[in-house]
Amino acid sequence: MKIGAALEFNLIDYPGRIAAVAFTPGCNYLCPHCHAAPLLSKAADIGDEGFFDYLETVKDWVNGVVICGGEPTIQRDLVPFIEKVRARDLAVKLDTNGSNPDVLAGLLSQKLVDYVAMDVKGPRFLWPATAGVEGNEAAMAESMKLVASFPEYEFRTTVAPVVRAGEEISFLTAQEIAAAARLIVSVTGRDDHKYFIQKFVPRKGGLLDERLESFPETPPQLLQAAHDEALKHIPNTRIRG
Numbered sequence: 001m002k003i004g005a006a007l008e009f010n011l012i013d014y015p016g017r018i019a020a021v022a023f024t025p026g027c028n029y030l031c032p033h034c035h036a037a038p039l040l041s042k043a044a045d046i047g048d049e050g051f052f053d054y055l056e057t058v059k060d061w062v063n064g065v066v067i068c069g070g071e072p073t074i075q076r077d078l079v080p081f082i083e084k085v086r087a088r089d090l091a092v093k094l095d096t097n098g099s100n101p102d103v104l105a106g107l108l109s110q111k112l113v114d115y116v117a118m119d120v121k122g123p124r125f126l127w128p129a130t131a132g133v134e135g136n137e138a139a140m141a142e143s144m145k146l147v148a149s150f151p152e153y154e155f156r157t158t159v160a161p162v163v164r165a166g167e168e169i170s171f172l173t174a175q176e177i178a179a180a181a182r183l184i185v186s187v188t189g190r191d192d193h194k195y196f197i198q199k200f201v202p203r204k205g206g207l208l209d210e211r212l213e214s215f216p217e218t219p220p221q222l223l224q225a226a227h228d229e230a231l232k233h234i235p236n237t238r239i240r241g
């Protein structure tokens with residue numbers, strides 16, 4: 001599988017575990033606030049061999065592997081890679097943008113992934129702007145239903161600036177985050193999900209849309225308001241970051 005980098009193992013990316021992180025380059029979305037932009041286009045490919053060489057050096061410390069990106073589900077050899085990880089008795093977490101429900105369905109039926117984190121890019125009417133692509137609504141909805149069937153999972157939304165009609169740019173509002181939470185509940189038919197509200201962090205020279213680089217971090221009061229609104233629909237809503 002294409003792996004751009006083996007990122008430092010840590011306690012943050014896989015809740016409850018110490019995990020090594022496999023970063024897969026390439027993504028089928030173009031989120032304007034994307035932080036992975038430099039890695040998406042310029043990452044080297046260390047391949048399975050490079051990653052498992054790294055894993056060997058940290059094997060006494062880790063009990064999980066996070067596969068993130070980019071978008072891991074566009075990687076052709078994702079399944080054999082995961083099988084190699086599982087053969088080492090390590091739990092697997094997958095981070096996804098939800099664009100490939102068929103891949104998620106396969107991983108679910110083969111019981112290959114223990115934890116899935118899916119980005120929900122705000123309310124449905126803003127997805128073309130927040131994800132940078134059109135026409136992915138059906139796939140995103142199907143993925144939400146599948147994700148809620150994995151042994152462990154979370155949904156998460158970054159309260160990022162959005163380029164709106166007329167090129168006005170402003171943060172997602174608390175009401176728009178509430179609409180995203182309502183959508184998750186309506187698509188899955190349940191409200192017992194873990195839902196994380198995350199802050200946007202600007203990075204000079206590191207975002208897909210450089211107009212967003214002049215924005216500050218998501219103000220704490222907006223994060224709190226977004227949390228409070230989402231909580232009305234998903235009781236297990238938390239702020240991350």
Ligand code: SF4
Pocket residue numbers: 027028029030031033034035036037069070071097131
């Ligand atoms: S933030 Fe968007 S463009 Fe960037 S890796 Fe995630 S889904 Fe892809």
